[in-house]
Amino acid sequence: MTTATTRNTLPTDHVPGLPGLPVAGLPAAPRPDILRYTEGPLFAGVTRDGDRIDLARHRALWGELPTSDLDGLAGYADAAGLRGAGGAGFPTARKLRSMQGRRVTQVIINGNEGEETSAKDGQLLRHVPHQVLDGAALVAHATGTRRVVVRLAHDRPDVVSAVRQALSERSDRGISWKLSVDEHRFVSGEANAVIRGVSGGDALPHDLGRPPSDPRPRLGKKGSVFLSNVETFARLSLATRGVRPTSALITLSGAVASPGVYEVPTSWTAAQVVARAGLLTDPDLVITGGWHGRWVPWARLAACPLGWDAFEAVGARWGAGVLVVLPPGIPPRQVLTAIANRLAGESAGQCGPCVLGLPALARELARGGSGESVATEIDGRGLCAHPTATVAAVRSALTVLGDAPSSDRTTGRGRA
């Protein structure tokens, strides 16, 4: 993977499987952990995969860390239309403003990126770690916090060492950096960004990178935590430097010649970025937003520009910027069953309707059913968004496959 450049290259050993998901005799493909193409500010200065912008180069490109208070940061985030890039898309400005007047004990850069369909966060940390660290430093200064934690999964040692090296170059006054390497675990696109209303309608953002043991916002005597996704911090740093958000960051996998991470202009359509990745065949179906996301017919997505709103408008999900082209020749129902099994296995094992419901749903799907009667007993229950998001993904798949149950499906919320 070190031989790849930011120009499109076609590896010869590529297996067009699904990342981390063996299905129907097709072996699982690896995480598409390679930077394929960049046309935009995020990877500025990077000319080939593996190019790390060290602190000196970063400062030469972008100058010193700007200073800004919380209100100023929120203003920049607003102007750039920033949303949490870990999956849930919570407006960053609102999240920043919710910290106003709170005692913030730490800033956490969530680089867990558990789902193998996504690789962008690791790629940012490998190539432009200081843009990410600058974003977190800005929040730390604005909230008066000393402690900034970079949380990573252990299964990508190159990312860990890139961050370690970057941290060794920093000497930010008033900040103590900490690297925390977690046991790898699936990160849900949606479950990691549950916005929990706490009493009095005081909505606190919460996007722990996995089904948490206790997803309630950490409040109280110890103070609050500002946790956000890697890309969000990088974009905040750029926004504060007056850079307009002109690019979309997307991870492509499945039946494309060059799976990987693409930074492309937001004006591009899905068809353009997929063409850039080299279509192996005309796709029929794509999964958007990861396994928790939405299935859409390619015909509906092809002409769609990249980003939250445009994707939402055609029934797709942007999430963490994930697009999986379903390999032709594999029965989509088998893909769906494999995904349902995978998601059932990710239940954090503490809430009955999730622990029992998701495997029951997967069994129903494996039998060829719709699982809808089980789905309604899962929907809206459980401590985090994982079960509800799983049900939504399954329903979207059944809808595009024409297997949706005739009743109940469109009524939405289930019985809770």
Add this chain to the structure above:
Amino acid sequence: MSATLTIDWSRCKGHGVCLAAFGERLTPDRWGYPQGIPTAGASLDDKEITAARTAVTTCPAAALGLRIE
């Protein structure tokens, strides 16, 4: 004043005691866990508060909560 019944799914063990105490609103799912409490909590009528409070105090897992605002 408004009353809301909440559930901590990580505590609920499906004992079903709450179903007997507050059967007007809670029904068992196929596994015996109570249905009728959405993520944001179930808002209650004044006349439901007594039954809800019984469910809260008798739940052996202390999984239920009653929020009165």
